[in-house]
Amino acid sequence: MAAPLTLLLIVAVTIRAALFRSTFAYWIAERVEVVSPLTAWKRVVEGLALLDLGVSPYAGDVFHETPLIIYLFHFLVDYAEITFILADIIVAVAFYYVVKDYNKQVFRKQKFALEADRYPADCHELVRTPKEMYYIPLKAALFYLLNPFSVLSCVAKSTCCLNNAVVSLFILATVKGNMLLSAIFLALATYQSLYPLTLCVGALLYLMQRQFIPVNAYRLSFWWFVAQYAFMYLGSLLVMVALSFFLLGSWDFLPSVYGFILSVPDLTPNVGLFWYFFAEMFEHFRLFFLCVFQINVFVYTVPLAIKLKEHPVFLIFMQLAIISIFKSYPTVGDIALYMAFLPVWILRNVFLVSCVLLMCSALFPVLWHLWINAGSANANFYFAITLVFNIAQMLLVSDYFYAFLRREHHLVHGLYPKKKDGSEATLVLK
Amino acid sequence: SIGLAMNSAEQFFNSGHTNNWAILACTSRFWFNYRHVANTLSVYRSVKRLGIPDSQIVLMLADDMACNHRNPKPATVFSHKNMELNVYGDDVEVDYRGYEVSVENFLRVLTGRLPPSTPRSKRLLSDDRSNILIYLTGHGGNGFLKFQDFEEISNIELADAFEQMWQKRRYNELLFIIDTCQGASMYERLYSPNIMALASSQIGEDSLSHQPDLAIGVHLMDRYTFYMLEFLEDIHPASKTNMNDLFKVCPKSQCVSTPGRRTDLFQRDPGSVLITDFFGSVRKVEITVETINLTDSESGELQNESRSYVDQLPVSEIIHQKPKQKDWHPPDGFILGLWTLILLVFFKTYGMKHLKHIL
Secondary structure, three states: OHHHHHHHHHHHHHHHHHHHHOOHHHHHHHOOOOOOOOOOHHHHHHHHHHHHOOOOOOOOOOOOOOHHHHHHHHHHHHHHHHHHHHHHHHHHHHHHHHHHHHHHHHHHHHHHHHHOOOOOHHHHHHOOOOOOOOOHHHHHHHHHHOOHHHHHHHHOOOOHHHHHHHHHHHHHHHHHOOHHHHHHHHHHHHHHOOHHHHHHHHHHHHHHHHOOOOOOOOOHHHHHHHHHHHHHHHHHHHHHHHHHHHHHOOOOHHHHHHHHHHHOOOOOOOOOOHHHHHHOOOHHHHHHHHHHHHHHHHOOHHHHHHHOOOOHHHHHHHHHHHHHHHOOOOOHHHHHHHHOOHHHOOOOOHHHHHHHHHHHHHHHHHHHHHHHHHOOOOHHHHHHHHHHHHHHHHHHHHHHHHHHHHHHHHHHHOOOOEOOOOOEOOOOOO | OHHHHHHHHHHHOOOOOOEEEEEEEEOOOOHHHHHHHHHHHHHHHHHHHOOOOHHHEEEEEOOOOOOOOOOOOOOOOEOOHHHOOEOOOOOOOOOEEHHHOOHHHHHHHHHOOOOOOOOHHHOOOOOOOEEEEEEEEOOEEOOEEEEOOOEEEEHHHHHHHHHHHHHOOOOOEEEEEEEOOOHHHHHOOOOOOOEEEEEOOOOOOOOOEOOEOOOOOOEOOEHHHHHHHHHHHOOOOOOOOEHHHHHOOOOHHHHOOOOEEEOOOOOOOHHHOEOHHHHOOOOOOOOOOOOOOOOOOOOOOOOOOOOOHHHHOOOHHHHOOOOOOOOOOOOHHHHHHHHHHHHHHHHHHHOHHHHHHHO
């Protein structure tokens, strides 16, 4: 599989390099769907320039990146394009290995289940064979690299690519079973943008199952594992925050980065849902709705964990999708990250969802132009298309979830369930 | 002799001011406020006729009456009935026009706090030896003057602006004339020295317009400015008419409103203040055959500063200041700490057996 992967990487690098050299690069870097106030390259350059002038980059509302990004780009600002292409390559290769390893786990489980004869008789078409799953890792890498969203995000030099790289490395470390690296990369991902914190549940579940520790709240080994992981995670997070303090000698990155993510002061339109609501919110209720919206990202963790405790990798995928949809400043780069996992499991309404997503993506620049440049539309038009886009994503995610659950259900209860009197029953999602 | 020459040289500089400026602002727009533009243009005409050059007049007209589509006589603005006097001649230079006439711009002109890109014609480049005439007309009320139909300037803002001018030494003496309803309220709050103020009406009174012209269809002038224009038409650059005569312009019988004035902040007696001290730009020229040495030094070497034009503006301090280009570097401790940690994690993950291959 090395050869097709290499070919894919070459093609992806060529596309990105070609777009970097074209005239689109400047236009793409300005699009609000691709860059957000947190990830814009323009702001990184501005922050570095401020630093050269002797001013803290966090003075003023321009720069919202973490100090480690300052350190990275202080040396790499001339090679930024290569850095971002490399980040995309890291994501693709990491996903390749993740999916390969995950497939191995799936086959092992299936083998045990088949040997133990736990599948009902009519389920054989649902069982995965290595033959059909052979190209899935390549497909996952392909879905990420050739996804127009990730290409746009890379060409815009949005630091979302770097965040994606860290998250993908975290998933790779988790799937490979390495607790320390998983904790470190999760701490790095949380340090970059707060939301990957919810991925810790999936990681914990996966690592525990891999080490055959029973996921039982009454067992000491469970708590000991959780304590170990939490210690490693918190330790690395603390180390990173301390290092960031020593880089600039001040704590003002904390309100600028985390305060900014949590309190959403910048209401530039983007593909998310926050800006429109908060633009028209009364000051009186702002804190309340801020809490509601932020909790919305985190609240699905526990129910999903309870439902999906046998399938932690799928849980991680679901969490990624929820973070990408509900975070405070989403961009299409975040969407590209979870879309890379789509070929791994099955989906029901492919045509509908893909059509809606395509149409929305095409309409975004159109309605933006109508609103801002031509002046004949207003914010409602753009928000409408944002809303439709997010609904399409939610439809995608919930359909995916439903398909997954249904497949699991069929694997347990048989493909053609029969009612008590022997006639055919239909499955209804309650 | 030299002593006499020096004496006359001192007298030369004794009148107090060396240059004259005028800021004439009409603050209302729309065709039916024709008279305000005509007011301002008549004062402009007098001031220019008496010698103040266009470079020292800041003329602000909020609307264009001469080329307004409702003007039956385009390119003219008349101040007398029967079109006797066209105050919009060939050489009217309007510095702030249309929506540029705003409270912000007016205050910026007064205080001099304009962006560096503002051209000279839009600036009040006065110094501490300038006598400034400020003429405002438009619609006003008790304590405010309306600009452009959507904003207003209050008498307190105006008083503060004049105080800023005083503190920055932007005037020697100031004559403030306002022709609006309840105009006296605008000079009520002034507190800076050397200001004399005239208004067309007291608080509670309306300033009335003079006469409509049936051909043009609007009132052409306001009464106070109309009579002031008639008074100024008799002034020529050498006349010795003083302020007391200006105070007598437009009594209640003619103006219906009572003109007001404020002279308590002014240090000289109004009777000794010539009209041309404010309305004209009179240069005293005395021919002398004596040579007067103005420099002290015997070397006589003129300071040969090749100062460019831009060096004399306040912006020169900004553009000549180059920030010291110190490149920022991350602290060494940070780099050390970061890479030590990365190495530690690497070896922890991949085992210490690799270490012996390196060491």
